[in-house]
Amino acid sequence: MDAMTRIESSLADAVLYAEAAGAPPRLAAALRHAVFPKGGRIRPRLTLAVAAACGDDKPALASAAAASIELLHCASLVHDDLPCFDDAATRRGKPSVHRAFGEPLAVLAGDALIVLAFQTLARAAPCAPERLGALMIAVGDGVGVPFGIVAGQAWECEPRADLSEYQRQKTGSLFAAATIAGAAACAHAEPEAWRLLGDRLGEAYQVADDLRDAVEDEATLGKPVGVDKALGRPSAVAEFGLMGAVARLRRLSQDAVESIPECRGQAMLRGLILQEAGRLVPQKLAA
């Protein structure tokens, strides 16, 4: 099964769990709306790519790890779109969850997705229960306190924030969780050795996101654009200019590739990361 099929299948299983008879149907519909149809699935593909490079001896566990990372990403999108943050009307080309289902269900759907990420890990763990602790710590630290994406988002509520710390937590931490979890799902891997790859890819992705926010239109992105500038947010474009940000993105991608630990699939993974990184530069800036 290819990576994308594995991811979609694991996510479908997870969301189906919410649709049991006797569960509140509008909450289940809000979860489905938040998770499907697919976004880029960049983070879970990274998890599976690292798992493949590490031997992928328990594919069901790696697939669950990938799904849990994506569920947490979807949760963060639902909550970041709330009126008290971005008040975004659209996401992935559709109404945001609070526009489609109301604010109470958007809060609850985000909460349920966070829990579902951990339920998904736990339900897959019986095939290798001794790996569950490391997986949970990778995933939990990527999303929660002290340095996960929730902490990153909270820097927007502080009087002073350091740009690189803010971005490392807000975006990089879940990329690091994605690479670490991919290794933690496999036998004989050293999960922490994979943190640097995730950190660098996360930073590259954040620069790419800042670039897209600056040069793309809403129809292309499926969400509002120009938000960073309008809200006076820290951004790589504001700091380095457009072409400076492109150069930084390329440098970070190269650094990422060089940080891939020794593993049986190292060459394959290098090729894959370079290919993905190339696609991060908006087309109108690629020349």
Add this chain to the structure above:
Amino acid sequence: MDAMTRIESSLADAVLYAEAAGAPPRLAAALRHAVFPKGGRIRPRLTLAVAAACGDDKPALASAAAASIELLHCASLVHDDLPCFDDAATRRGKPSVHRAFGEPLAVLAGDALIVLAFQTLARAAPCAPERLGALMIAVGDGVGVPFGIVAGQAWECEPRADLSEYQRQKTGSLFAAATIAGAAACAHAEPEAWRLLGDRLGEAYQVADDLRDAVEDEATLGKPVGVDKALGRPSAVAEFGLMGAVARLRRLSQDAVESIPECRGQAMLRGLILQEAGRLVPQKLAA
């Protein structure tokens, strides 16, 4: 160490984890505000009481399980108090988290507390890693979809809801998680056998909560009162009347005691539950 000291100590460790250098300080302060000073700690005391009755052979794991249940309870209070739900100004005699820190940090603090519950379990698990999966499933199912407290809260967003199903999910599910987790933290226990005790205590507690909302004042409770009636919510008082609700509470407490599974500490636990249940009836109705 007595139960309350174990609970407060585990919660203090968990919140301290959020206060690492480099973490956003206002988020950490919001977590501390949400968790301390203590509420009744009814659910984590139940977890430790069940663990004690089951032998409590890994006290660090049982304490972490208790803390994780309380962290999830605190998370649900923070999110239920948000303007899009109850818009409560006070909680446990202090300003609610969104009144003290603003709505964005209240959303994020709730999210971080949910994750922290799972981080707390994972960090304690190395002493008995084979028990982590069952613990996570108990805790995850108690809070998430399809039938956890988040699902229960979501019934308020449905056009039709069954009172007993709504209450079982909104309140009972975390009590069931508390009893099941207490057993799952111990060797040789059968966690699922403890669900019925949790279900019945949860229902009793919900009836007690409805009674307090109807007869107590804000100064006694530390939160707004008369909310159920004002919002036209389903409530045992609306359904059975004041004295009918008291009779129901007593019946449920007796049923709970009778559902305690065979275990070495059965007699001790029966006494404890009866004592706690007696305190649930508001004093002005106890005669």
